[in-house]
Amino acid sequence: MPDSKKKFYISTPIYYPSASPHLGHAYCTTMCDVIARGKRLRGYDVFFVTGLDEHGQKIEKNAEAKGVTPQAFVDEVAKTFTSLWNAMEISNDDFIRTTEERHVSTVQKIFSRMLKQDDIYLSSYTGWYCVHEETFWTETQVEVEGGEHLCPECHRPVEKASEDAYFYRCTKYSDFLTDFFDTHPSFITPESRKNEMINTFIKPGLQDLCVSRTSFTWGVPVLEDPKHVVYVWLDALTNYITSLGYLQEDDSKFQEFWQDENTEIVHVIGADITRFHTIYWPMFLHSLDLREPNRVFVHGLLMMKDGKMSKSKGNAISAYPLIERYGVDAVRYYLVSEVPFGENGIFTPEQFVMRINQDLANNLGNLLNRTVSMIGKYFQGVVPAFEKNVNPTDKELEDLTALTITRYETLVDDLKVTEAYAEIMNLVSRANKYIEENAPWALAKDETKEKELRSVMAHLAHVLFVAGMLLKPILVHKSDAIFDQLGLGNDERHYDLVSDVHLLDDKVVHKGEQLFPRLDAEKEIEAIKVMMAAPKEKAAA
Numbered sequence: 001m002p003d004s005k006k007k008f009y010i011s012t013p014i015y016y017p018s019a020s021p022h023l024g025h026a027y028c029t030t031m032c033d034v035i036a037r038g039k040r041l042r043g044y045d046v047f048f049v050t051g052l053d054e055h056g057q058k059i060e061k062n063a064e065a066k067g068v069t070p071q072a073f074v075d076e077v078a079k080t081f082t083s084l085w086n087a088m089e090i091s092n093d094d095f096i097r098t099t100e101e102r103h104v105s106t107v108q109k110i111f112s113r114m115l116k117q118d119d120i121y122l123s124s125y126t127g128w129y130c131v132h133e134e135t136f137w138t139e140t141q142v143e144v145e146g147g148e149h150l151c152p153e154c155h156r157p158v159e160k161a162s163e164d165a166y167f168y169r170c171t172k173y174s175d176f177l178t179d180f181f182d183t184h185p186s187f188i189t190p191e192s193r194k195n196e197m198i199n200t201f202i203k204p205g206l207q208d209l210c211v212s213r214t215s216f217t218w219g220v221p222v223l224e225d226p227k228h229v230v231y232v233w234l235d236a237l238t239n240y241i242t243s244l245g246y247l248q249e250d251d252s253k254f255q256e257f258w259q260d261e262n263t264e265i266v267h268v269i270g271a272d273i274t275r276f277h278t279i280y281w282p283m284f285l286h287s288l289d290l291r292e293p294n295r296v297f298v299h300g301l302l303m304m305k306d307g308k309m310s311k312s313k314g315n316a317i318s319a320y321p322l323i324e325r326y327g328v329d330a331v332r333y334y335l336v337s338e339v340p341f342g343e344n345g346i347f348t349p350e351q352f353v354m355r356i357n358q359d360l361a362n363n364l365g366n367l368l369n370r371t372v373s374m375i376g377k378y379f380q381g382v383v384p385a386f387e388k389n390v391n392p393t394d395k396e397l398e399d400l401t402a403l404t405i406t407r408y409e410t411l412v413d414d415l416k417v418t419e420a421y422a423e424i425m426n427l428v429s430r431a432n433k434y435i436e437e438n439a440p441w442a443l444a445k446d447e448t449k450e451k452e453l454r455s456v457m458a459h460l461a462h463v464l465f466v467a468g469m470l471l472k473p474i475l476v477h478k479s480d481a482i483f484d485q486l487g488l489g490n491d492e493r494h495y496d497l498v499s500d501v502h503l504l505d506d507k508v509v510h511k512g513e514q515l516f517p518r519l520d521a522e523k524e525i526e527a528i529k530v531m532m533a534a535p536k537e538k539a540a541a
């Protein structure tokens with residue numbers, strides 16, 4: 001497809017390096033990775049970026065508490081993010097840190113331009129400031145409890161702050177935004193988030209946004225007025241274009257992945273930052289005469305039984321002990337399948353073990369094991385040539401296989417990632433049922449049924465290839481183990497071949513290790529509980 005090669009840009013939020021990442025951060029990054037890998041497999045040109053939001057008062061305070069400079073502090077924490085992404089097999093094309101020169105100098109240019117065109121003006125700000133969320137809240141937004149003012153997001157106490165500050169003129173672009181929402185109905189997914197934005201922020205009338213601070217210094221200095229640093233959201237959001245080289249010497253990636261109207265641009269974020277991505281970000285881009293992203297996808301949270309997973313709460317679970325014990329593919333599979341993309345989910349050891357046992361060991365692993373064993377036993381390991389519609393349920397399985405491929409593509413393109421992968425497991429279950437229906441062990445006893453037996457084996461091998469290929473974005477190692485056992489050469493492991501029912505004709509299967517050994521549920525649940533009681537962080541590599 002060289003000419004029409006589709007382009008796809010996907011980003012995670014840039015995380016605060018206030019502490020090392022937990023499984024919740026791994027959730028969002030893994031979902032984006034699975035989407036990015038899936039698109040690459042299908043021949044798209046993909047740019048997948050993640051990174052760190054390293055400025056702000058909180059980082060400054062954390063560094064001070066540790067007696068190190070903010071830069072030394074973020075450099076250390078950054079290593080814990082990159083080593084986790086390595087361990088999780090994250091295939092990001094870039095890792096942007098907002099303290100990098102390429103980002104800092106571009107933010108300054110952006111600020112200057114906005115100032116020049118009067119999108120930004122100097123005034124003073126008084127409001128309720130939440131240090132943790134790095135957000136100013138208005139009188140109507142803060143929560144009041146027992147006379148104390150609390151942040152509506154994190155419920156920590158907020159402080160009244162007043163200082164000289166630059167403001168971004170949201171009022172100037174509110175018509176643009178309303179229009180943009182009307183003409184781009186699928187910009188915010190899920191739809192409920194869009195309504196929330198309209199009712200909470202747009203309808204009551206947008207207020208100008210504070211974009212500089214003078215009460216701390218850890219930020220991008222405003223060139224025109226250096227006692228100000230750029231306040232965190234103008235700094236943070238622009239990472240999505242500074243990582244592509246916007247206003248830098250080499251802006252080829254920016255031309256390819258942002259300027260080209262045919263590139264699909266998707267930002268994946270948590271609900272807590274929806275306002276910034278769906279209200280301010282489109283306006284900032286409009287100020288710069290740049291296009292808006294196609295989609296902001298708001299995912300749910302991975303929670304613990306006692307609420308949102310967070311370092312400060314002490315209930316966060318680290319991904320490392322899970323990866324070490326069960327392998328990265330199992331952890332990736334759990335994250336994708338257990339928490340429907342767009343909804344919240346709760347991590348429990350019981351569900352973790354159940355997912356692996358039910359889907360990976362019993363369903364997928366078993367299908368592979370049975371198929372390879374039977375081809376070995378009945379056909380000396382050679383996969384019989386595929387023939388359509390021999391047994392009564394062949395057609396149904398053929399149709400479901402073809403349908404699964406198209407459904408998977410449609411669902412994943414619509415970011416219904418969990419549903420897309422559930423389709424594949426459904427096909428695998430159907431294939432296991434197909435074995436029972438056709439009872440190959442009985443066919444093998446009847447010489448007149450050889451054609452039927454051949455057909456059963458060929459169908460099963462094909463389903464395994466399809467499942468292995470569609471699951472490859474999640475099972476980055478085990479999909480190859482499936483292909484190895486099916487006897488497929490490296491040059492045949494291509495997505496384009498997924499509909500080729502004859503690909504496996506005459507291949508020689510190799511029985512290998514069990515794909516996912518069945519876990520002793522009771523023992524493993526206990527082991528995970530121990531991990532949860534003592535979340536162990538891997539030291540920075």
Ligand code: MSP
Pocket residue numbers: 012013014015016017023024025027028053236237238239268269270271272273300301302303308309310
């Ligand atoms: N730095 C800002 C984002 C700037 S983007 C231009 C920020 N950082 S954060 O470290 O707080 O991370 C926010 C994101 O991390 C959330 O939006 C969400 O995607 C992800 N998650 C953090 N905890 C999570 C869970 N417990 N579960 C799922 N995702 C989690 O806000």
